Amino acid sequence: MTGTPRPRTPGTRDRILTAAREEFSARGYEKTSVRGIAKAAGVDSALVHHYFGTKEQVFEAAVEVAFAPAMNAPNAVADGPVEGVGERLTRFVLGVWDNPATRAPLVAILRSAVTNETAAAVFRRLVATQLMRRVAAQLHLPDAELRAELAAAQIVGTALMRYVIKLEPLASADLEQIIARVAPVVQGHLTAP
Amino acid sequence: MTGTPRPRTPGTRDRILTAAREEFSARGYEKTSVRGIAKAAGVDSALVHHYFGTKEQVFEAAVEVAFAPAMNAPNAVADGPVEGVGERLTRFVLGVWDNPATRAPLVAILRSAVTNETAAAVFRRLVATQLMRRVAAQLHLPDAELRAELAAAQIVGTALMRYVIKLEPLASADLEQIIARVAPVVQGHLTAP
The missing domain is CATH 1.10.357.10 (Tetracycline Repressor, domain 2)
Known part of the structure; x- marks a missing residue:
């Protein structure tokens, strides 16, 4: 899917990060999934992977924001x-x-x-x-x-x-x-x- | 079941405590159940309740031993x-x-x-x-x-x-x-x- 133009709504990345922070806070690292974060942010899992990569990288980005x-x-x-x-x-x-x-x-x-x-x-x-x-x-x-x-x-x-x-x-x-x-x-x- | 004579094999209490410590260590407090502790100790759940009471009380006893x-x-x-x-x-x-x-x-x-x-x-x-x-x-x-x-x-x-x-x-x-x-x-x- 690399190379495919993606919807880059302003704020999508922030919305994913906010969802990630909330999911990690509520469930802890182990019980949080990229799919759960995507669902909470109202986006497709592939978009989360596209912006951040693995779950560890989403976590790191969410922590960095905090x-x-x-x-x-x-x-x-x-x-x-x-x-x-x-x-x-x-x-x-x-x-x-x-x-x-x-x-x-x-x-x-x-x-x-x-x-x-x-x-x-x-x-x-x-x-x-x-x-x-x-x-x-x-x-x-x-x-x-x-x-x-x-x-x-x-x-x-x-x-x-x-x-x-x-x-x-x-x-x-x-x-x-x-x-x-x-x-x-x-x-x-x-x-x- | 109160009042019923129970098997008090010497060491049963210790065996339950050892199992409890191992279960709490491996799974954490929330994922550990009295039933799981009983199973690991090879006893009935009722016996765990008899000796210690609630899960919180088993945890406290296990921590006290530690x-x-x-x-x-x-x-x-x-x-x-x-x-x-x-x-x-x-x-x-x-x-x-x-x-x-x-x-x-x-x-x-x-x-x-x-x-x-x-x-x-x-x-x-x-x-x-x-x-x-x-x-x-x-x-x-x-x-x-x-x-x-x-x-x-x-x-x-x-x-x-x-x-x-x-x-x-x-x-x-x-x-x-x-x-x-x-x-x-x-x-x-x-x-x-």
Whole structure:
């Protein structure tokens, strides 16, 4: 079917991505099918394959959209004095988690990554390569990647306990109080001697 | 059927628990059924209900067994000088994760807790109440529970990134190197002014 002109209604690609995000969120990676995404978007499965390729590639594209604001953040996070990078990173990531509108795709990504190896690989590529390594690159330290991953472990662990497992008192604590406690730890991981 | 004498072969209860742990590990909480556990254990479903009750209660019992070594640990972790509690706790929890034999049930618990609210509630009860709060109780600080949860966030986040998501270089780093970096952070969460 390659070469056949296809209907490229403006917005079709976005509609497929929205459907994909909703399907992956609701069902998890394993139970979601390209056919189900196509049906939810009101298009033919072949069109989904045409735009994105395999299910893994649809997932990656859907995750990338969810992370789109974050993809511009590393520069903003890394810019500015290095003494404040821990707070900027913590405030940014927990802020995205704290917003109910942006939390749902993150929960979906985390759930999929914890239960499925393919989704974990997508998580690794996006979070590690695109987000944390761009922060790490600004540190100019030989062990910057390990530092960035331990910082990510504190932030993602906090998000997991607060927003997914909902441990109390952490789940109900004021966000600023949590940032005040987590940011110095993240700063320490990133820059302490 | 209450009151009817039942075969209480020594080891039947353990056999059911082993089957339950294997079923929950392999299938996750939602796809596991009491009937499937009974079948794997070679007993009648009624016997599983008799010993444990509902699926949630079987899950909790299976998790408790997986956590059994940990259930005695809080005292060992909390005993001794408070300056070393961060390292004792980090070494203990990451040590359990680092052992392939004890890692499987932990991955199963985490997967179930991330994808299912009932399993998350069991995780909350066991980890929060039985493990972290017993550590927190030794701290004699007003915000001890929040401190313990942020410490748990760092340790569980590290385990998640290292053993489940398998982020590199964290996944291949030497365990002692990881403990050396995580323990002071855990200590800080627990006891820093």
